[in-house]
Amino acid sequence: MMTYGERILKQKAFIKAEMDRQLAEAESDRIWKAAAVRLDAVLEHYKSIPKGQRMHTDNFIFPAAAVYLTLKESMDEQKAYDIIEHAAIANCAEMNRRLVKMMKLPGMPSLFIHAWGPVSRKMFGPASGFQNVFYPKKKGEYRMDIIACPYHRYFSELGCPELTKIFCDNDLRTYGNLPGIRFCRTGTLGTGKDRCDFLVQKR
Secondary structure, X not given: OOOHHHHHHHOOHHHHHHHHHHOOHHHHHHHHHHHHHXXXXXXXXXXXXXXXXXXXXXXXXXXXXXXXXXXXXXXXXXXXXXXXXXXXXXXXXXXXXXXHHHHOOOOXXXXXXXXXXXXXXXXXXXXXOOEEEEOOOEOOXXXXXXXXXXXHHHHHHOOOOOHXXXXXXXXXXXXXXXXXXXXXXXXXXXXXXXXXXXXXXXO
16 A cells, blocks of 8 residues: 555656656666655654645645655756756646647736636635735736745755755746737745745736
């Protein structure tokens, strides 16, 4: 029977695919199994995290940290980082392709911008471990800042704050070139700024 950590990593096939691309099969398999053990330990350590944060910690933060920290035990930090980053790039490219197709449908850019308000408040609000600045609504745009987030917090606590940048960059990879949409950002917590700013506008 699989552990919780093993079940989570099973859903991260895009990371394992990148490991398989860069490493020998036996090494990739060994590191993957060790990462699952580490992930179970991290999950146990943080078992009291509020439910609202677990969508981010259990699905994204902790598995990435567990794989990265395990990779670093077998290679230099830059190579380990490159594996996580390249896996993220490939995964975001697939999500971006799907969104590009959606944005070509009539009325989708406007609907997409309208959805940012309720979605961001639910998924990236205080109950999920974020601190935000929400700006007044303007027609054809959505603007908010994130001034604290669980990615920055938990990656730092786990000793790999550098991974925060990858997840900040994932926003640009996913939303940066959508038809009819302009996604703007001037800084992120992951690059040492005091906030991650979001501005989504209809072109």
